[in-house]
Amino acid sequence: MKVKFRRSWLSTALAVVMAVSLLAACGKSDSKLTKVTIGEVTRSLFYAPEYVAIANGYFKDEGIDIDLTTTPGGDKTMTALLSGTIDVALVGSETSIYVYQQGSDDPVINFAQLTQTDGTFLVARKPIDNFDWQSLKGVDFLGQRKGGMPQMAGEFTLKKHGIDPQKDLKLIQNIDFANIPAAFLSGTGEYVQLFEPQASIIEQQGKGHVVASFGVESGHLPYTVFMTKSSYINKHKDVVQKFTNAIHRAQLWVASHSAEEIADVVLPYFENTDRAIAISSIDRYKQQGSYATDPIVDEAEWNNLLDIMTSAGELKDRAAYDKLVTTTFANEAIKSVK
Numbered sequence: 310m311k312v313k314f315r316r317s318w319l320s321t322a323l324a325v326v327m328a329v330s331l332l333a334a335c336g337k338s339d340s341k342l343t344k345v346t347i348g349e350v351t352r353s354l355f356y357a358p359e360y361v362a363i364a365n366g367y368f369k370d371e372g373i374d375i376d377l378t379t380t381p382g383g384d385k386t387m388t389a390l391l392s393g394t395i396d397v398a399l400v401g402s403e404t405s406i407y408v409y410q411q412g413s414d415d416p417v418i419n420f421a422q423l424t425q426t427d428g429t430f431l432v433a434r435k436p437i438d439n440f441d442w443q444s445l446k447g448v449d450f451l452g453q454r455k456g457g458m459p460q461m462a463g464e465f466t467l468k469k470h471g472i473d474p475q476k477d478l479k480l481i482q483n484i485d486f487a488n489i490p491a492a493f494l495s496g497t498g499e500y501v502q503l504f505e506p507q508a509s510i511i512e513q514q515g516k517g518h519v520v521a522s523f524g525v526e527s528g529h530l531p532y533t534v535f536m537t538k539s540s541y542i543n544k545h546k547d548v549v550q551k552f553t554n555a556i557h558r559a560q561l562w563v564a565s566h567s568a569e570e571i572a573d574v575v576l577p578y579f580e581n582t583d584r585a586i587a588i589s590s591i592d593r594y595k596q597q598g599s600y601a602t603d604p605i606v607d608e609a610e611w612n613n614l615l616d617i618m619t620s621a622g623e624l625k626d627r628a629a630y631d632k633l634v635t636t637t638f639a640n641e642a643i644k645s646v647k
Contacts, residue, residue: 342374343548348395350386352379354505354590355428358600360575362559371551401458402531402614406628415540419634421553421604424533426524427462430508432501432517440520442470449479451498454486461621463502466526505590506582525597530614531606553638557604557646564602568592604639
């Protein structure tokens with residue numbers, strides 16, 4: 310997605326916020342529970358701790374009734390947050406930076422991290438022992454959409470290994486996110502960058518093989534984070550704290566349980582996903598440390614994110630950590646949740 314287009318949707322979203330009267334930030338589903346609407350950027354096993362927090366009743370224990378909705382795409386998710394359609398967004402931190410760069414007077418604040426690495430893998434058509442990144446030079450590479458974190462982390466990794474994405478290979482980026490696996494299966498690209506469970510599904514079918522991880526290669530960063538508007542935090546500090554407590558309980562549970570146990574809890578959220586595929590996907594993410602074990606967005610991770618965005622040419626100015634991140638709720642959750 311080009312910068313010009315992204316600025317367009319951000320400008321539209323900000324206009325919507327100015328035009329629409331403020332919705333009630335949270336309502337009561339009954340006399341005891343406070344309703345909080347989460348808008349997740351996609352439904353993904355990459356977000357397993359979120360579903361664990363809901364399924365295991367951690368939010369209800371904190372007095373919160375979760376209304377979970379999927380708002381496909383970072384642009385739609387952020388527009389929903391800015392307009393008040395949702396209370397909390399689960400999306401990449403880069404979206405909060407894009408909003409901030411547009412000069413919003415109600416910035417979006419990152420308050421609880423869920424995943425701490427990129428979630429994509431490099432899939433080749435044939436198994437490769439001792440994969441060498443240099444072997445990508447000259448190939449047709451089916452990547453992710455421009456402007457999104459998968460694409461930026463992917464290109465950052467290629468550059469790290471001395472590969473110019475624009476010159477050293479044929480980079481294909483004109484296919485919608487949902488259609489990338491099908492495009493690879495139909496013959497497009499010699500290599501493809503995929504999330505789970507698509508990577509495991511293609512392996513199960515014998516149509517491709519995971520040869521490397523972009524998550525491992527690009528390092529720790531605030532890849533997927535719960536965020537909300539500054540105004541919501543100011544009005545509902547207690548709700549944000551309880552929300553963060555529930556997420557941290559889920560993080561600790563995921564860290565201490567097997568991929569099989571996690572899959573059994575989250576599978577109701579993935580009706581058409583085979584259990585073996587879910588286990589494979591979750592295990593892969595656990596093994597590479599993709600699931601954050603605490604909700605803190607730390608400054609080193611934030612700076613790595615800024616470096617990746619700068620390398621991709623998507624960052625106008627380096628966004629100050631203390632302007633868009635709060636660790637207050639995460640630190641309190643770590644103290645209180647055992």
